[in-house]
Amino acid sequence: MQAQSRLAAAASGGGGSGISGSGGISRLGGGAGEEHEAVVRELTRGHELTARLRAEALRALRGQGQAEATATFILGEVSRAFTVCLSIMASASPSASPPQPDETPPADSAVSPPPPRAAREDNVPRKRLLTASPYDDGYQWRKYGQKKINNTNFPRSYYRCSYHRERRCPAQKHVQQRDGDDVPALHVVVYTHEHTCLQGAPAELPDAATNGGAAAAASPDYFPAGGETPSSLRRLRGVGGGGLQPQFVDHRAAMEERERQVLVSSLARVLQGRQCYDDDDDDDTDVASLGAVHARAPAAAAAAPVAASSSSSGPVDAAGEELDVMDYDMTDALFWGPFGTDSNSYDGNLTSTRCFDLIN
DNA sequence: AATATTTGACCGGC
DNA sequence: GCCGGTCAAATATT
Numbered sequence: 001m002q003a004q005s006r007l008a009a010a011a012s013g014g015g016g017s018g019i020s021g022s023g024g025i026s027r028l029g030g031g032a033g034e035e036h037e038a039v040v041r042e043l044t045r046g047h048e049l050t051a052r053l054r055a056e057a058l059r060a061l062r063g064q065g066q067a068e069a070t071a072t073f074i075l076g077e078v079s080r081a082f083t084v085c086l087s088i089m090a091s092a093s094p095s096a097s098p099p100q101p102d103e104t105p106p107a108d109s110a111v112s113p114p115p116p117r118a119a120r121e122d123n124v125p126r127k128r129l130l131t132a133s134p135y136d137d138g139y140q141w142r143k144y145g146q147k148k149i150n151n152t153n154f155p156r157s158y159y160r161c162s163y164h165r166e167r168r169c170p171a172q173k174h175v176q177q178r179d180g181d182d183v184p185a186l187h188v189v190v191y192t193h194e195h196t197c198l199q200g201a202p203a204e205l206p207d208a209a210t211n212g213g214a215a216a217a218a219s220p221d222y223f224p225a226g227g228e229t230p231s232s233l234r235r236l237r238g239v240g241g242g243g244l245q246p247q248f249v250d251h252r253a254a255m256e257e258r259e260r261q262v263l264v265s266s267l268a269r270v271l272q273g274r275q276c277y278d279d280d281d282d283d284d285t286d287v288a289s290l291g292a293v294h295a296r297a298p299a300a301a302a303a304a305p306v307a308a309s310s311s312s313s314g315p316v317d318a319a320g321e322e323l324d325v326m327d328y329d330m331t332d333a334l335f336w337g338p339f340g341t342d343s344n345s346y347d348g349n350l351t352s353t354r355c356f357d358l359i360n
Numbered sequence: 361a362a363t364a365t366t367t368g369a370c371c372g373g374c
Numbered sequence: 375g376c377c378g379g380t381c382a383a384a385t386a387t388t
Contacts, residue, residue, distance in 0.1 A: 145379070147378070150377060174379085
């Protein structure tokens with residue numbers, strides 16, 4: 001009923017294999033890796049915004065039986081639609097065919113794909129997602145470990161439900177930035193076990209802005225993935241230890257507020273029957289237009305005027321334009337930074353669903 | 361003091 | 375023995 005089960009439901013329905021016959025998708029897979037990534041990125045963004053909208057709606061409608069149920073259903077369907085689209089995109093992923101130079105270490109050319117490790121221990125089902133940006137998946141997680149995985153450039157962080165102890169919630173996830181030149185960086189999130197605690201549900205999320213303390217830190221997903229946190233700086237100094245990072249609580253609150261504005265504005269336009277995008281100037285390809293839909297959303301543009309105006313030093317590429325500005329404004333500019341160093345860098349949190357498949 | 365993260369060590373499967 | 379996952383002492387922040 002929460003994120004995981006909704007994803008699971010969508011996976012069973014949308015991970016279908018034969019869908020790749022769609023014309024647009026085959027065109028995507030033709031070799032336009034960047035375009036494919038752009039589409040996936042925007043879909044991911046839409047999905048994560050839907051999740052946030054859902055959290056907001058459920059919070060606002062809590063206790064209002066019919067309205068709450070309706071909102072839950074509709075937003076669940078929207079979320080599912082995004083998931084299906086992302087699954088389709090994953091099945092048509094161009095990155096699957098051309099091995100990226102970074103992803104296949106040239107060291108041992110004999111064995112290109114690392115031997116798939118057998119399912120570990122129990123037959124715990126795992127849901128694997130590829131994520132693109134910091135995202136609140138609705139649950140509260142507590143980090144309990146981080147490890148440098150063999151032949152990867154980025155460490156893997158291990159989380160379990162914050163209610164693991166008091167509610168005996170078995171939910172876990174681990175997160176690892178994917179090797180490669182993805183911009184923004186993509187992360188692999190693997191969920192294991194289902195949540196059995198309702199306390200981790202979105203409606204129960206503590207308000208970090210007001211609570212400010214342990215509760216905020218209990219939800220590491222609110223913190224940047226790979227951002228240069230005070231903790232990472234401490235580690236660069238060779239000092240361990242954790243704790244709270246107030247400046248990131250502020251960032252998170254700022255981002256939440258801005259995204260709230262985006263959501264409210266977008267929803268208002270939808271309810272008014274207006275389009276959330278304009279398609280005045282068409283880009284090179286359909287894909288580019290698709291990718292730009294989100295960026296050109298009036299609501300989004302209104303919510304990110306600063307970045308749009310001060311994007312001189314921003315990621316304004318020959319192809320990118322507003323799409324990238326939007327992307328970086330919403331997440332990257334606030335939350336993303338270079339990873340620390342080699343061995344152990346903070347790789348806190350991310351999420352935001354892009355696609356997933358059962359790997360066990 | 362309480363609570364969170366960091367990080368090296370340890371454990372168990374392959 | 376390698377490697378991924380977990381533990382727990384140390385440390386940081388509120």
